Amino acid sequence: MTQAQFVGTGSPVHRLNPVTKLVALLSILVIVFALPQWWVSAIVVVGVLLPAAVIARCGGPLIAVGGRILLPIVVVLVLVQGLTFPGGRTMVWQWGVLSVTSEGLLFALNVGARIVCLVLASVLLVLTTHPGDLMSALTEAGMSPKFSYIISSTLQLIPAFRSRADAILLAQQARGLAVPRNPLRRIGVMMPLLGPLVLGMFTDVEERGTAMEARGFGSTARRTALEAIPDSTAQRVARWVMPLVAVAAVVVPLVWEVL
Amino acid sequence: MIQLADVSYAYPDSGRFVLEHVDLRIEPGTITGVVGASGAGKTTLAKILSGFIPHVDGGQLSGSVVIGGRDLSGLPLAACVSQVGLVIQNPFNQISGARYTVRGELAFGMENLGTPRDEMANRVAEVAGLLRITDLLDRSPYELSGGQQQLVAIASMLVLRTPVLVMDEPTSQLDPAGTRMVFGVLSRLRGTGTTIVVFEHKPELLHAHADRLHVLAGRRIAASGSPGEILSDPRTDQWGVSATRYTRAARLAREQGLVPAEAPLPVSFEQAAAFFGWSARTRPPSPEDAR
Numbered sequence: 041m042t043q044a045q046f047v048g049t050g051s052p053v054h055r056l057n058p059v060t061k062l063v064a065l066l067s068i069l070v071i072v073f074a075l076p077q078w079w080v081s082a083i084v085v086v087g088v089l090l091p092a093a094v095i096a097r098c099g100g101p102l103i104a105v106g107g108r109i110l111l112p113i114v115v116v117l118v119l120v121q122g123l124t125f126p127g128g129r130t131m132v133w134q135w136g137v138l139s140v141t142s143e144g145l146l147f148a149l150n151v152g153a154r155i156v157c158l159v160l161a162s163v164l165l166v167l168t169t170h171p172g173d174l175m176s177a178l179t180e181a182g183m184s185p186k187f188s189y190i191i192s193s194t195l196q197l198i199p200a201f202r203s204r205a206d207a208i209l210l211a212q213q214a215r216g217l218a219v220p221r222n223p224l225r226r227i228g229v230m231m232p233l234l235g236p237l238v239l240g241m242f243t244d245v246e247e248r249g250t251a252m253e254a255r256g257f258g259s260t261a262r263r264t265a266l267e268a269i270p271d272s273t274a275q276r277v278a279r280w281v282m283p284l285v286a287v288a289a290v291v292v293p294l295v296w297e298v299l
Numbered sequence: 300m301i302q303l304a305d306v307s308y309a310y311p312d313s314g315r316f317v318l319e320h321v322d323l324r325i326e327p328g329t330i331t332g333v334v335g336a337s338g339a340g341k342t343t344l345a346k347i348l349s350g351f352i353p354h355v356d357g358g359q360l361s362g363s364v365v366i367g368g369r370d371l372s373g374l375p376l377a378a379c380v381s382q383v384g385l386v387i388q389n390p391f392n393q394i395s396g397a398r399y400t401v402r403g404e405l406a407f408g409m410e411n412l413g414t415p416r417d418e419m420a421n422r423v424a425e426v427a428g429l430l431r432i433t434d435l436l437d438r439s440p441y442e443l444s445g446g447q448q449q450l451v452a453i454a455s456m457l458v459l460r461t462p463v464l465v466m467d468e469p470t471s472q473l474d475p476a477g478t479r480m481v482f483g484v485l486s487r488l489r490g491t492g493t494t495i496v497v498f499e500h501k502p503e504l505l506h507a508h509a510d511r512l513h514v515l516a517g518r519r520i521a522a523s524g525s526p527g528e529i530l531s532d533p534r535t536d537q538w539g540v541s542a543t544r545y546t547r548a549a550r551l552a553r554e555q556g557l558v559p560a561e562a563p564l565p566v567s568f569e570q571a572a573a574f575f576g577w578s579a580r581t582r583p584p585s586p587e588d589a590r
Contacts, residue, residue, distance in 0.1 A: 170399065171399065172398060172399035172400070172403060175397075185411075188397070189395075189396075189397045192396065192397045192398070192399075193395070193396035193397055196396045196399070196439075196441060197396045199441070200391075200396075200441050244389075244391070244392050247387055247389060247392035248392045248395075248396070249355070250346070250351055250355060250385070250387060251385075251387050251392055251393045251394075251395070251452075252395060253351070253355060253376055253380060254349065254351075254380050254384065254385040254387070254408075254456070255380070255395070255407055255408030255411060255455065255456070255459065256377065256380055256381070256408050256411035256412040256459075257395075257411050258376060258377055259377045259380075259411050259412050259413075260377065261411070261412050261413035262413050263410055263411060263413060264409070264410050264413050264414055264415060264416060264419070265410055265416070266402070266403060266406035266409075266410060266416060266419050266420065266423070267403070268416070
């Protein structure tokens with residue numbers, strides 16, 4: 041979840057409290073896995089996710105990012121489950137040893153629909169929620185600031201350290217290091233560069249620790265936040281109702297089975 | 300007032316003292332420069348002055364470090380950082396990585412210390428205006444140039460309004476205009492009663508802005524005095540301290556017998572003008588004069 045994937049349109053979906061969106065994602069996840077029928081996932085996608093994407097003006101990015109993730113998964117799923125589902129009896133199509141059964145396709149549909157739902161819901165969260173806002177909201181909701189810092193700094197520092205690795209490589213190339221095109225040989229050539237990079241990272245971590253303490257990171261004072269995280273009574277209620285619906289989706293079928 | 304008495308320090312597991320018997324007295328509401336060659340122990344002294352040694356780095360520290368009447372070794376680190384702000388040498392590492400905009404980065408320390416929201420917003424706007432980074436407030440700190448990052452790093456400490464500010468080479472990545480601006484801001488802060496200790500290599504700016512200079516050499520304070528006294532001292536090369544261009548030119552002139560040997564060496568342009576006997580009458584001919 042990097043800042044680059046966030047699409048800031050300022051829509052009502054963007055303005056929701058990030059924790060509300062996170063709770064919605066987790067509730068959807070539980071519901072579609074507790075109720076494995078494909079139509080449950082379809083209802084969530086068509087009835088919740090796509091309208092939310094339209095309101096958030098993120099329909100295009102959602103299809104593009106979600107499609108890139110989902111296409112290979114769905115193709116493999118349909119091929120593997122459609123062709124090799126062990127309990128398949130109703131033949132839809134056969135060619136030599138290859139056979140597609142309606143039971144296999146139904147199984148692939150049930151599993152695929154859940155994955156589509158899960159991926160689209162996650163991508164929508166990423167597209168409509170700035171990671172900084174999510175961390176601030178989670179901290180305000182009681183998450184440890186240190187845990188929040190680990191997540192935020194990892195997201196930001198990995199690209200920064202990648203730039204440093206590029207700079208080390210450039211410096212070595214300027215001093216005559218030839219970087220071969222063959223990936224295996226390239227890895228071999230670049231191994232010695234890891235030393236300066238890793239040692240530099242250790243120094244950075246130590247210095248950053250000092251700088252963080254200089255800015256009161258270890259303070260026991262009650263923390264405040266520069267930006268107010270939007271919230272409302274309706275959202276607070278929703279954050280209780282959604283998990284309850286998810287729990288009901290797990291419990292009701294079990295009780296139904298017992299009765 | 301800051302007072303170091305007989306301070307010696309060795310890093311953990313090194314067994315070698317990088318500072319020995321350091322005595323230092325810094326008056327409140329002043330700008331004090333500490334100069335010395337690379338490896339003389341400036342960063343170590345900066346960490347001692349801000350309480351990070353021994354609270355974070357450990358090691359063997361002896362002597363006393365008293366700031367505002369309180370010995371730092373007896374205070375928890377959180378109390379030290381509320382008294383002394385430390386700007387470290389590398390701005391990249393001063394940036395927390397926890398915030399996605401410069402505005403958030405500047406507020407980060409205040410958030411940790413529980414500053415009220417309105418107060419934070421006011422301080423961010425004020426300091427950003429002082430350091431002329433208002434146009435950067437909504438950008439990511441990691442998209443900035445080294446010089447811009449350094450200004451953000453300085454600003455991130457200024458917003459905390461600590462009574463003492465320790466700055467370890469705070470202008471190393473700034474252009475001359477940015478460097479002058481930062482020193483101008485430090486002079487204004489001094490006017491508000493902030494005590495500033497700056498570890499720097501730029502002699503002309505130290506001469507223009509510092510009240511007093513201390514030379515760190517041979518693991519101790521080798522000399523203390525006004526910037527004029529220190530920067531014109533014949534031992535600057537031996538200490539690894541840069542002299543100003545005017546002092547260097549005057550030394551060269553003296554070596555070549557162009558000026559009397561006993562004349563005190565100039566440090567600033569005005570002193571150099573007097574030293575060399577420049578005046579409107581003696582200025583070199585301009586192209587207009589030639590015409």
